[in-house]
Amino acid sequence: MARRVLRGSRAEEAVLLPPGTVAAIRAELPAVADDVVDQIIREVPAYEDAFGGPMGETIRGAVQVALGGFLSLISDRRGPSSAAPRSSAVAGAYQLGRGEVRSGRSTDALLSAYRIGARVSWQHLAAKAVEQGIEPATMASFAELVFAYIDELSAASVAGHQDEAATEGRVRQRMTERLARNLLAGAPEATLLAAAERAEWTPPTTLTAVIAPESQAGALQQALRKGTIQAADLPDLEGAALLLVPDAHDRRRPALVRAVRGRECHVGPPRPWQEVRSSYDRALRARALGLTGDTEIHLPRLVLSADPAALEDLRAQVLAPLDDLRPAAAAKLRETLRAWLLHQGRREEVAAALFVHPQTIRYRMTQVRELYGDRLEDPDTVLALTIALGVEEVSG
CATH class of the missing domain: 1.10.490.10 (Globins)
Known part of the structure; x- marks a missing residue:
């Protein structure tokens, strides 16, 4: 029983x-x-x-x-x-x-x-x-x-x-963060491959750096392509995190840009995965300038602001003939000269862009030629003027 x-x-x-x-x-x-x-x-x-x-x-x-x-x-x-x-x-x-x-x-x-x-x-x-x-x-x-x-x-x-x-998740996260830091430090190929193997991460063709607000980085990582690496607590990123997105180039880039829309993110260019530091650097520069979203649409501003001191020196040098004019007169001639260069001297288009009569453009350009003389025919001067005055265009 x-x-x-x-x-x-x-x-x-x-x-x-x-x-x-x-x-x-x-x-x-x-x-x-x-x-x-x-x-x-x-x-x-x-x-x-x-x-x-x-x-x-x-x-x-x-x-x-x-x-x-x-x-x-x-x-x-x-x-x-x-x-x-x-x-x-x-x-x-x-x-x-x-x-x-x-x-x-x-x-x-x-x-x-x-x-x-x-x-x-x-x-x-x-x-x-x-x-x-x-x-x-x-x-x-x-x-x-x-x-x-x-x-x-x-x-x-x-x-x-x-x-x-x-x-395992914590270990893998540590390994991927170490991989990210090696990538940003430009470590040798053997070091990067060993770090990728330890992180059980398959190297892609390209990586794209995305700087995202720290509070949104985790959710964004889940929404992006498999294999996206997150790195937080980077010295350059206060209140933000870095995402390294694999193979978001060519036809896949629009999907990445759509995913970050409205999130105050900064998306660098795609680069060969071992050279992602250059993508990160561009995203950092865009962040410093307050240019959100796709950095590819901000290339003129990024180029013109690459060396601010050199740009200021160039402006001072090439615009020196206008220094003796009254500020208001100098501003009008700069505006006219910039439009003239951008529209390749087509007077009607310049007048339409500035909302003035073509005769006004003729009068102002006569003043500019008196100040610059034959230098307006010099390609190097024209290039320097285009760059110096172009910064006002992209900043406006």
Whole structure:
């Protein structure tokens, strides 16, 4: 006759089966383990190849150990010693969960395997218990304990899976951040390739630097292409983070630009992945100038502001003939000369751009020629004037 020992609440009940029944069920464990593994392979695609060869034998052994531990709990052994089988089984389940992360399987696959294992195990255990003449009331309690035990093991495996995933995620994040810093430092190719391998990151053809507000970088990273690297706490970026986006060039660039629209981001140009520092530098310069979005549409401003001191020297040199004029007169002649250069001397177009009469343009250009003389025919002077006056155009 089976005996029941109460340990407080119903959830803590333990059913003690007769030794003969326990022995009969224990003898069935190898067949149970085989059936569990076969059913998991059939029903969970993620395990189709995992149970082949030595791994299959390991899992079969683990199933037997887990169920054997359960049988030890419901045998005649009572007291503190009964905690040892459970503790050992739970520890094994926890390590199983960690191993599943390293094997690349999700908790969904893991829990599916447990559900199948519970179903198949109970079919075998129940059949053997009935064969041994266990009473229906005892069978109900036995079922409750079987499924509670397997639930405990599955919870331990999920905890192991989550802990390992978190650890692995932190390690990978550290590795990718180290890779990002090596890229920005212009490290040698061998160093970059080794860092990429450690981060389990496949080098793309190009990388594009995107500077994003720190509060939006995580969400943006998820929305961008797989393999996007995030680097935070860079000395040049106060309140912002850097994203390095793989293969966002040619036809894929518009999608990147759309993804950052309205986010106060700065998108550098695509560059060969080992040369992404130049993309980052351009995004930094655009950020310093307050030019958001795609830096490609700000190229004139970026070029003209590349060396502010040199630009000021050039302006002072090439616009010196206007220095003796009254400020208002000098401003009108600068405006007219800039429009003249941009419209290649077409008087009607210059007048339309400045909303004045063509005769006014003729009068002003006569003044400019008197001040500059033959230098207006010199290509180098024309180039210098175009650059010096062009900065006013792109700044306006």
